[in-house]
Amino acid sequence: xxxxxxxxxxxxxxxxxxxxxxxxxxxxxxxxxxxxxxxxxxxxxxxxxxxxxxxxxxxxxxxxxxxxxxxxxxxxxxxxxxxxxxxxxxxxxxxxxxxxxxxxxxxxxxxxxxxxxxxxxxxxxxxxxxxxxxxxxxxxxxxxxxxxxxxxxxxxxxxxxxxxxxxxxxxxxxxxxxxxxxxxxxxxxxxxxxxxxxxxxxxxxxxxxxxxxxxxxxxxxxxxxxxxxxxxxxxxxxxxxxxxxxxxxxxxxxxxxxxxxxxxxxxx
Amino acid sequence: xxxxxxxxxxxxxxxxxxxxxxxxxxxxxxxxxxxxxxxxxxxxxxxxxxxxxxxxxxxxxxxxxxxxxxxxxxxxxxxxxxxxxxxxxxxxxxxxxxxxxxxxxxxxxxxxxxxxxxxxxxxxxxxxxxxxxxxxxxxxxxxxxxxxxxxxxxxxxxxxxxxxxxxxxxxxxxxxxxxxxxxxxxxxxxxxxxxxxxxxxxxxxxxxxxxxxxxxxxxxxxxxxxxxxxxxxxxxxxxxxxxxxxxxxxxxxxxxxxxxxxxxxxxx
Numbered sequence: 048x049x050x051x052x053x054x055x056x057x058x059x060x061x062x063x064x065x066x067x068x069x070x071x072x073x074x075x076x077x078x079x080x081x082x083x084x085x086x087x088x089x090x091x092x093x094x095x096x097x098x099x100x101x102x103x104x105x106x107x108x109x110x111x112x113x114x115x116x117x118x119x120x121x122x123x124x125x126x127x128x129x130x131x132x133x134x135x136x137x138x139x140x141x142x143x144x145x146x147x148x149x150x151x152x153x154x155x156x157x158x159x160x161x162x163x164x165x166x167x168x169x170x171x172x173x174x175x176x177x178x179x180x181x182x183x184x185x186x187x188x189x190x191x192x193x194x195x196x197x198x199x200x201x202x203x204x205x206x207x208x209x210x211x212x213x214x215x216x217x218x219x220x221x222x223x224x225x226x227x228x229x230x231x232x233x234x235x236x237x238x239x240x241x242x243x244x245x246x247x248x249x250x251x252x253x254x255x256x257x258x259x260x261x262x263x264x265x266x267x268x269x270x271x272x273x274x275x276x277x278x279x280x281x282x283x284x285x286x287x288x289x290x291x292x293x294x295x296x297x298x299x300x301x302x303x304x305x306x307x308x309x310x311x312x313x314x315x
Numbered sequence: 316x317x318x319x320x321x322x323x324x325x326x327x328x329x330x331x332x333x334x335x336x337x338x339x340x341x342x343x344x345x346x347x348x349x350x351x352x353x354x355x356x357x358x359x360x361x362x363x364x365x366x367x368x369x370x371x372x373x374x375x376x377x378x379x380x381x382x383x384x385x386x387x388x389x390x391x392x393x394x395x396x397x398x399x400x401x402x403x404x405x406x407x408x409x410x411x412x413x414x415x416x417x418x419x420x421x422x423x424x425x426x427x428x429x430x431x432x433x434x435x436x437x438x439x440x441x442x443x444x445x446x447x448x449x450x451x452x453x454x455x456x457x458x459x460x461x462x463x464x465x466x467x468x469x470x471x472x473x474x475x476x477x478x479x480x481x482x483x484x485x486x487x488x489x490x491x492x493x494x495x496x497x498x499x500x501x502x503x504x505x506x507x508x509x510x511x512x513x514x515x516x517x518x519x520x521x522x523x524x525x526x527x528x529x530x531x532x533x534x535x536x537x538x539x540x541x542x543x544x545x546x547x548x549x550x551x552x553x554x555x556x557x558x559x560x561x562x563x564x565x566x567x568x569x570x571x572x573x574x575x576x577x578x579x580x581x582x583x
Contacts, residue, residue: 222513228507234507236505237504237505238507241471241490245521248523248526251512252516253509253512254516258516
């Protein structure tokens with residue numbers, strides 16, 4: 048079961064903690080109006096940041112990038128970090144956090160526009176379009192002349208296969224998503240990575256963002272600070288209208304979005 | 316380059332630290348007589364344990380089992396531990412250490428004799444012969460009704476593929492060897508494990524025993540203690556004569572050994 052994260056405005060309230068007009072983030076799924084008992088809702092301060100950021104850079108995707116990269120990859124200055132799904136809501140933040148931490152950041156994305164956005168606007172040191180690149184391994188060796196120390200994986204499949212031979216000794220892989228594998232009738236056979244992990248004494252670890260729930264305040268504060276300092280940029284792609292939500296979701300699964308995909312049901 | 320570990324007796328010495336008749340372990344490779352400047356040699360006390368144990372339970376294989384399992388898998392009492400290559404020099408020790416730590420130990424090996432040795436003599440809770448088992452996943456689910464928390468992998472390939480769907484949340488995999496893959500002309504395609512690691516928030520890590528070199532004294536002391544307490548059994552398979560060394564090595568790669576394979580060149 049997957050439930051989309053949402054931001055909503057209180058339209059009516061019989062709970063003194065919730066006032067009409069207040070903004071909250073929560074998990075109501077795809078509906079225009081929802082009834083809530085107030086549990087699990089996160090109050091938003093619309094004067095601090097646009098409320099939409101609670102679904103992106105200051106919400107789940109932001110926390111996923113922050114903890115999933117920093118905690119699992121433990122990047123050190125001077126290391127090389129590769130991100131797949133690099134133009135997505137999470138990947139675009141991971142590469143920028145890598146730069147903030149003094150690393151070389153290399154992104155893998157699915158269009159020339161995305162690649163240009165990563166290198167020209169977000170400060171990635173290199174990026175390539177996997178749809179128009181034939182030899183991923185050669186491309187990675189070229190963009191990562193010192194090898195790969197950290198890999199933040201959103202996609203899996205043949206892109207990840209190509210990262211394996213370029214890993215350095217004691218590399219760390221954070222497995223955030225495997226979007227290339229989600230809609231397959233059965234998992235497609237591919238490269239078994241354990242021999243690479245063995246030869247390079249490397250580690251791969253999957254995570255779910257709820258592991259880090261207790262530490263969200265730390266992550267939100269740090270990400271908000273980096274945004275204020277101009278060190279972290281984000282993009283939102285907004286589709287309007289309930290009827291366009293299914294296409295928006297399918298678009299994400301097919302890699303059509305740059306940054307966070309949002310569906311707007313009503314004016315704030 | 317692989318150099319076989321050896322135990323030798325000093326035949327002649329011009330170094331006051333080495334006396335004729337003393338036993339040492341070191342890396343001279345396959346030769347009947349070797350010249351050494353004394354560097355990297357480990358002096359053996361023949362009265363403490365048979366000198367051959369310096370090549371097995373109190374040597375590299377023992378340290379590999381001890382640190383590669385305890386440090387990387389971090390087993391907790393009550394957890395289920397699966398070991399592939401379970402009847403080998405390393406695997407047979409891992410399962411016994413798992414039992415000492417209060418875990419359920421399940422082994423995967425390549426003959427009915429090995430399976431019987433594991434369960435009847437070494438105290439494994441379960442084991443199966445992968446050469447005569449058709450559905451590895453069903454067998455593992457049957458022998459591990461609570462799922463798999465730790466997997467110590469010596470073999471890789473289709474045996475490891477079958478462990479993945481039985482992993483518990485936050486499982487730990489120690490990648491010690493991938494013997495099924497070493498002699499392939501090219502890696503055979505198989506199951507990509509990252510989606511399993513993601514879904515179960517699990518970790519896989521490769522290691523090389525030299526990482527733990529500084530802590531060998533701790534490992535040797537603990538293993539020797541467990542042997543003295545009768546908690547740890549080991550088996551050595553001794554082939555005699557230089558001319559039989561190549562067959563012995565090929566036998567190991569083909570899984571013909573039970574416990575540590577040794578080649579004896581001379582009487583002590």
